[in-house]
Amino acid sequence: MKSVWRRLLGPMAMLVLTLPVQAVEVDGVRLWRAPDHTRLVFDLSGPAEHKLFTLSDPHRVVVDVADTKLAAELAGLELDNTPIERVRHGSHNKKDLRVVLDLKQAINPRSFALRRHEELPDRLVIDLYDRVANEEKSLEQVSRERDIVIAIDAGHGGEDPGASGPGGVREKDVVLAIARQLQKAIDGERGFAAKLVRSGDYYIPLRGRVNKGREMRADLFVSIHADAFTRKDARGAGVYAVSSRGATSETARFLAQRENESDLIGGAGSLSLDDKDDTLAGVLLDLSMTATMNASLDVGASVLSQIGSITHLHKKRVEQANFSVLRSPDVPSILVETGFITNPQEARRLRDPMFQRKLAQKISDGIVAHFTSRPPAGSWLAANPNRAERRHTIARGDTLSAIAARYNVTLSDLKKINGIDTSVIRVGQTLTIPSG
DSSP: OHHHHHHHHTHHHHHHHHOOOOOEEEEEEEEEEOSSEEEEEEEESSOOOEEEEEETTTTEEEEEETTEEEOSOOTTOOOTTSSEEEEEEEEETTTEEEEEEEESSOOEEEEEEEOOBTTBOEEEEEEEEOOOOOOOOOHHHHHSOBOEEEEEEEOOBTTBOOOBOGGGOBHHHHHHHHHHHHHHHHHTSTTEEEEESOOSSOOOOHHHHHHHHHHTTOSEEEEEEEEOOSSTTOOOBEEEEEOHHHHHHHHHHHHHTTTTSOEEOOTTOOEEOTTSOHHHHHHHHHHHHHHHHHHHHHHHHHHHHHHTTTSOBSSSSOEEEOOGGGOOSSSOEEEEEEEETTSHHHHHHHTOHHHHHHHHHHHHHHHHHHHHHSOOTTBHHHHOTTTSOEEEEOOTTOOHHHHHHHTTOOHHHHHHHHTOOSSOOOTTOEEEEOOO
């Protein structure tokens, strides 16, 4: 039978059997520095197997990538402030690419492959962990009334640029700029401290962002993003909190892994689950998640009312969705979509430093207004309610009577402290709230 097929196919049979397999190529190499590690990314023309091992005396990391050749330059990598002294490459077994990282110190390496996704190619990612974040506090810091901690998460980063808009504006750059402005605005408020989840151009996994917020003992987690849509006329900012479905799934996940995550460590205190049976732990988690979701909706509404005074809103209420970064069982979390980066007009505003500052200030105003009216126990704001100046920026739909009721003050006192004789107010006007 085989001889019949050979006669029918002729030389073509030999051609099919002897065609070489196309080798994978490394088309690009990129490097990012994060606070506790350095990430090295190889862009590949296709999927490839790899092996990683370390050597000492001197310290080296060796990576072998099967059936692959280098088509990118390594000489241009910026190695300052990284544990890498030099990058070398060569051929291994005549067909594999071997990359050697000569190190300045011992590190803890991690590597993994990422498959092609939308515009991103297949990638080989190597993380070199060389630092441990030191979050220790002095006795004086621990003993005094604490600041209200706001964790600010700039979405995307590193090899994940997020959405892109006209002129090559990238979401990861815009949201980091806004996050930095938001940190400045919040740090300028007495009794508040802002911490950036991502302080530079590097990537943090979604679960890692949530964990960082909890490690910071944050009272609020704020994730900053810029929306995108196929239609260029889509516009408007929005605020999201976790959905009921997301809350339920996170409660189940947390309960299943509670031997590894036994403490709820939100800013207001901690709740240990390791000595509770499954039924009681489930009830406590459900109560915690419900309270967290309600607090997220409240602070989201406050932020939405503020940003609505300077930009168009996509929806005039806080929306709920199953975003991974919102699913913390003990830290109220909101996601702010600052606008549509695919809309030419909004993209122009989002990349404007002046608008970034204005938007960050409004987000800060909303956060401060929420916590001023509901200061967490043990915070400086709770211990000094009459020393914190409360302010409210008028948003669409606000009335003086509703503002007075919200802050539990009388309408006459509100008018008096702001020198108002009528009930006429304007969007964007800032009012001082009298002490309660």
